[in-house]
Amino acid sequence: MRFFRDLLLAALATGAVLGMLEGFLRLAHVHYQGSLYANENERGFGLRPNAAGWETDEADVYVQINSDGMRDRERPISRPAHTLRVAVIGSSETNAREVTLDETFEAVMSRDLSRDLEARGWSADVLNFGVPGYTYSQEYLTLQNHVWKYQPQIVILLFSSFPVLKTVRNFYPAELKGAPVYVLQDGKLVPDAITRSTPPLDAHRQIFKNRSSDWMNKSYLATLLNAARVKVKEFVPALKARWQKPSATAPSSTATSSAERLSYNPDLPEAQEAWSIAEAIFKAMKEDCYRHGAEFWIVMADQEKQVTPDLAAREAFQKSMNLPSLDAVDQHMERFGAAQGIPVFALAKPLSDYALSHKTYLHGAPNSAEHSGHWNAVGNAQVGHAIAKELEARSTFVRELSSGQLAAQSR
């Protein structure tokens, strides 16, 4: 009996120590990356509905996912009357987890468009469907199966060139494990053999996993242990790489520079298959939008070297990568858009103008490497203003709405 009493008291003391450590971390505001994802059969993974946790990779932001798995506030499914709905699909830039919800470019766009439409008695609702790490295949599935119930009048694909390389499996095979990939068969997009043969997930296991992640996010100590688990997982490969001879480690740096080269240059032969699949997906997206009576836009995210206010750094980068131009991808996509009748808007020019005139960096949050990474708060604000302005100028729907032609309708 005494044994159990002592054991219980020791367990209580341990609990008190755990409480003290949790309290210390909370008091010191030291938190770690939360888990916001869930595995799913259709897209491989997605944001976990109602998940909430800290995002610490590039900035310290508390991110909340709504009940439909979007990094957004709760949205009514049916479009409210006199509301312009814009759905933005994309990956990490769209998700904008480096800034608070109010600072995302979608929020800025929403405010700008609402201001513009206020006089006509309309408001704007910009929905964030971005999921970090998504490929165009996953974004296509998002459009097909998740966007339409919200009845948007405009769909924007936020394009960046890096995910183009992920439309095929050969560049980043490990990252695409479990994710759907399309191939072209007789000019049509079909899931590849791996996607077709992937077994469905064990539903019970997923429920348990998701609940555990939700509980983990509530405790700073648990997220610390999870962060350590991730580091331990990375430790062994890092150790192996460290002991390899310099010649053996060379390919990884070559791979990085090659990925950068491919991201800036759409004409390199090794990426042509990826580009043709990506373009087929964009065409399919456009057709899907037209079927649903929505405008389809491609907005080209800038690449950080295009908008750095340091012109010498731009030039040095271009030289080091042996690139004909930093805008080659933008030009390529503009040609593609013109040929397919898709409005394409490149952000690089307005963002570069802003960065140069204000001598400011639009990329790079406090925890990322200097001036690199995703858009910071200033970057998001400028992106939001630029897209809203472009829609006001070029979107048929917004122009008709602004001019009063559609004001009486609740389309």
Place this chain on the structure above:
Amino acid sequence: MSFTEPLFLLYLAICVVVNRLCPKGLRPAFLLVASYVFYCTWSPAAAGLLAVLTLLTFGAGLVAEHARVQENTSIAWLAPAAAILLTGYLMAFKVALLTPSHGIAGLVMPLGISYYSFKLISYVLDVHWVKMPAEKGLVNFAAYVAFFPQIVAGPIQRPANFFEQLPPQPESVVNPLLRIAWGFVKKLLIADNLAPAVNAIYGHVTSLHGAPLWAGFYLFPLQLYADFSGLTDIAIGSGQLLGITGPENFNRPFTASSISDFWRRWHMSLTTWLGDYVFVPMRMASRRAGQWGLSFSIAVNMIAIGLWHGLTGSYLFFGLINAGYLIVDTLTNKRRTTFFRKNPQWDKAGSWFGWLLTFHLILIAEVFFRSQHVSDAVWLLGHLWSGLSGSLAVLQSLLVGNEMRSLVIGLVGYLMLELGERYRPDQWLRRIYAVAPRWVRWSYYSAGVTFGIFGLALLFVHTAGKRAAFLYEIF
């Protein structure tokens, strides 16, 4: 491999287990191999250089002893010559790195050169001065020089003290582990959280006035102490796990009531080393010169301490300022003692004033220690009182992202450090533990394990893949 890397802890754990499993007689050889493996992770070429110097000094020690036993005066010069050559070797690297354009291309400072050179010099001089017999075992000697817990930044252990502990017989693992954990707390919780603010301030020093300069003035010495004493704790704890107890380096230095008291508490293994091998011989030689001789010996000793860190103007000034302080302290000591004896009512106030004055005098000297150039230090000290209005906002703007939070964590951590070292809760916990009922002891174990697990998790998360360099690693 840095002490704050998880890899180091893994390596240490393997070494501790293998060392304990080794037959006693083979342990010095094992320590030697383990030390060279550790050193080779930094630079195999530098390890080769260390091996050559070790062999030459080992030979010089044997020859010095032979000369003494045989009373052969013709080779008696060899030991002092070896000491001079070793000093020259250390100086050559410091000079070459000071002027890289004139140095050897690609030359880098061998890890721990200042520490192992001093170990070698003290050995050869101790044998020459008959303080100890020459070590006959090359393995023991080489293990002493390269002993990996001490090679990064000391403490500088004397040879006789090291050899006395051979073959190593490690005992408890709990106390060394606690010492290592305390070292990590000092480094990662305090020093590394104070570092961003200190770096931001000293990086822009000549464009600042008022509050940021005051912050830099007060923060750097706290960072330096937490960083260096943390490193020493890890080194001493690691050494103890392998059966070798190194000398202490710090004894609550910022509680010193006078400058001489401070230097008895700060980087003790270096100050006693220089005291024994520089100050005492110089003092003996300059005895006839009275107070002037004493002042001269102090000045040379303190300048040597300054320049040991590097041959730069700021370190020279650091040495000179401390020399000035110590000379005044030494020359006025008698009068002050007499005054306080005659006026005991002033004794308490005098101690407080002495502490406050000493603390601030040390801070002034540390400004030179931290500054890149003497002019930066002069700027900082000269602009503490100028442009005070609005300078708090400048300080806030210097700290981006989480740096303000880090600063608060660092300062609270430093307070914990001072209180911990003052009240030593570990000692009273140990006393309680000895007479405590079973559930308290079990709670103690489980709490220890819990702290250990989360401590390791914190260590992994904050250091894996990064190199959190110690300030004293570069010397």
